[in-house]
Amino acid sequence: MMVKALQFQLYRWSWKPLTSISISSSLSLFPQFPNNNHNPFLNAAVTPRFAPFRASSSSSSSAAVPANVRSIKFCQWCGGSTKHDIPDGEEKFRAICTVCGRIAYQNPKMVVGCLIEHDNKVLLCKRNIQPSHGLWTLPAGYLEIGESAVEGAIRETREEANADVEVISPFAQLDIPLIGQTYMIFLAKLKKPDFSPGPESSECQLFPLDDLPFNSLSFSSMVVTLSLYVEDIKAGKPKFHYGTIMKRPGTSPSDINAYTLDYHMHT
DSSP, X not given: OHHHHHHHHHHHHOSSOOSSSOOOTTOXXXXXXXXXXXXXXXXXXXXXXXXXXXXXTTOOTTSXXXXXXXXXXXXXXXXXXXXXXXXXXXXXXXXXXXXXXXXXXXXXEEEEEEEEEETTEEEEEEEOSSSSTTOXXXXXXXXXXXXXXXXXXXXXXXXXXXXXXXXXXXXXEEEEGGGTEEEEEEEEEESSXXXXXXXXXXXXEEEEGGGOOGGGBSOHHHHHHHHHHHHHHHHTSOOOEEEEEEEOTTOOTTOTTSEEEEEEEXX
């Protein structure tokens, strides 16, 4: 850490008070000295690496933070305390560090997975973890840094169902603004008819389309995806779908029918 490195260098160079370098007395990272006369860091200030935060003239620090803004109490870069306000030139509340001035932007997470058809059946996994423990889902999970959406979907399928798949085409992109998630589901086929539960699954099973467990699915995203797929197959051909799942505020992930599908578009 730069401040600690500076402290170390100052001790190496001289034990005398250094008036030419000033560090803010509000920084509590330095050791406490029994006698302030021996504290070479007292009464000084270092120029901050980031410009001080300036709130928008249209905002007020006392304004109520919207419920959909996640509270962040400490800066992920320097550990300083944060305040929630609207930065100058922006329109939304952000968590701004009161020490280094950095702004913590919150971005949606992408969930990727595969809808695998084999012999006119769909492969589902029963979740062995929370949330929605014991309910059925497509093999899917969070995309990781350094991989494409297709690579992530293949990896999640291997982890949850011990199955090697070939991705055929994208099937659905579903945004869920309330929980900050975007789903990208791909149509895929098994390279070989072998699968078994991974650590996050207790069972893996192929379900005929007429016997899909809609009352025991894990999330609204699974209900929407499988419903669209069944409709497409009955119509003769899978399409690519986009839609926004609007969850009712205050509902739990297991309340799978508390939603509407808005902005639905398809090829």
